[in-house]
Amino acid sequence: MxxxxxxxxxxxxxxxxxxxxxxxxxxxxxxxxxxxxxxxxxxxxxxxxxxxxxxxxxxxxxxxxxxxxxxxxxxxxxxxxxxxxxxxxxxxxxxxxxxxxxxxxxxxxxxxxxxxxxxxxxxxxxxxNARTSLESELKTAATTQRTSSLQESEFLLGLSHELRTPLNGIIGLGSLLGNTKLDPAQRKLLGTLEESAQTMLARVAAVIDLSRLRTEKVEIRQQVFSPAELVKSVEALFLPTASKKGITLSSQATEAASAQVIGDFRLTKQLLSTLASIAIKYSSAGTVGIIVDLEPAVNDVAWVEFTCRATELRFPADTINQVRAEMGSLRGDGGIGLAICLQLASVMDGTLDLDSTAEAGTVVTVRLPVRCEV
Structure with missing residues (x-):
């Protein structure tokens, strides 16, 4: 080898x-x-x-x-x-x-x-492909629902405006008729007529407010105000009505709530006025109290908290569930008013919590963000 x-x-x-x-x-x-x-x-x-x-x-x-x-x-x-x-x-x-x-x-x-x-x-x-198709269907359904809701709100807004004019005419004519000579029975009937017309006018105004909020035709206007003074003004506004029904209306403000803050005074007053109106209207006795407090500011943003308590007011459980779940497609039992309050709180980036029990009555807590005045 x-x-x-x-x-x-x-x-x-x-x-x-x-x-x-x-x-x-x-x-x-x-x-x-x-x-x-x-x-x-x-x-x-x-x-x-x-x-x-x-x-x-x-x-x-x-x-x-x-x-x-x-x-x-x-x-x-x-x-x-x-x-x-x-x-x-x-x-x-x-x-x-x-x-x-x-x-x-x-x-x-x-x-x-x-x-x-x-x-x-x-x-x-x-x-x-199935997910894409489902997503497209959901988007189409959401767009259709928004369009339908907008059209419904615009229809209600227009209809409410049309109803308010003849209602004001009825109230005016009733006032003129009250200045004439009427016997006691006729005057009682006229009083019932005027009260019914006022109630219906209030309902129409509530529908207008709710429709305007749903169509987002609300402008936020920032101005300086005191939460404590705001609560006092609401108390003064509804004190005669509460006294007439035998309801004790009171307000209380903490020392911090006396400070000047920057927020939407108009919408905040409308919210509190609606809450007070609901509490007085649907309470037959007891007390209605409004408490306001202002939390310390964090990064120039503070939270003002309004608590409205009606001791003799009870809301049905289904009404409370609708308020919490649907943001107010409600009818009767103060539902429209609560829907307006919830929508107003949402517009101002705030929150509204409702609790109604047989022991404590009804408590509505509203928290709204504000800026502290320098």
């Missing part, structure tokens, strides 16, 4: 051993990913074939390096012939069979993975 042949064969063995060893190391370092994909068995067959192939070249390399030290030329040539014939053929045949089995199974597994990937992509596209 020539030295050049032995050298070239040894170099070939070393190259094959290094390449196979590198491949097996890469497989070993990615066992977790191989197991996750589910190709452990297929790559195991390929690795076994490569190990047999590499094992033969390793044994052959050792024989080339160590054989001349132990064997003579005749024995060395004989053993080399055996290794290069049937041993090599057996090892390479077995390695090739295992390698091909692994490749075939790996190809089949790859096809299954591609099929599953295609099914997943198709399912994702179908879900995406």
């Amino acid at each position: 020539s030295e050049n042949f032995m050298l070239s064969t040894a170099v070939q063995d070393v190259f094959v051993i290094l390449m196979l060893a590198l491949t097996l190391v890469v497989m070993a370092r990615n066992l977790r990913a191989i197991s996750y994909v589910g190709v452990s068995r297929q790559l195991g067959l390929i690795a076994a074939g490569m190990a047999i192939w590499g094992g033969f070249h390793l044994v052959h390399l050792l024989f080339l390096l160590m054989g001349p030290l132990w064997l003579g030329d005749a024995q060395l040539l004989q053993v080399s012939g055996v290794m290069q014939t049937w041993v090599r053929w057996a090892c390479e045949s077995l390695a090739t069979i295992l390698f091909l089995l692994g490749v075939v199974q790996l190809t089949w597994r790859f096809g299954r993975l591609m099929q599953a990937l295609e099914e997943s992509r198709s399912a994702y596209e179908n879900e995406h």
Whole structure:
């Protein structure tokens, strides 16, 4: 056996051993990913074939390096012939069979993975299309609902304006009729007529306010006012009505509430006036109290809290639930007035909380953000 042949064969063995060893190391370092994909068995067959192939070249390399030290030329040539014939053929045949089995199974597994990937992509596209279609339907429904609500509010606003004019005419004519000579029965009927007209006019005004709030035709006007003085003015406004019904109306302001703040005085007074009107109108006795407090400012923003308590006023549970859930598509039992209050609080970025129990009566808490005057 020539030295050049032995050298070239040894170099070939070393190259094959290094390449196979590198491949097996890469497989070993990615066992977790191989197991996750589910190709452990297929790559195991390929690795076994490569190990047999590499094992033969390793044994052959050792024989080339160590054989001349132990064997003579005749024995060395004989053993080399055996290794290069049937041993090599057996090892390479077995390695090739295992390698091909692994490749075939790996190809089949790859096809299954591609099929599953295609099914997943198709399912994702179908879900995406369904979500897009649903989103478009929801947007269309929301737009239609907003348009319908706006048209309804504008219709109510126009209708309420049309009703207010003849109602004012009825009240005016009733006032003129009251200045004529009437017997007691006629005057009583006239009083009932005027009271009914005033009640209806108040309802029409409430519908106008609610429609205007729902169509967002409300302008926020910032001005300086004192929450304590505002509460006193509301008390003075409704004190005659409360006294006439035998209801005790009172107001209380903390020392902090006497400070000057910047907010919408007009809308705040409308909100408190509506609350006071509801409390007095639907209470037959007891007390109605309004308490105001001003929390310390944080980053130039403070919260003024108005608490209106009516001891003898009870609201049905369904009315309270509607106020909390729907922001006031209500009818009767003070529902429209509460809806207006809730809408006003929302317009001013505030909150309104309603609680009505048999023990404590009805408590309405309104919190509105204001800025402190420097």
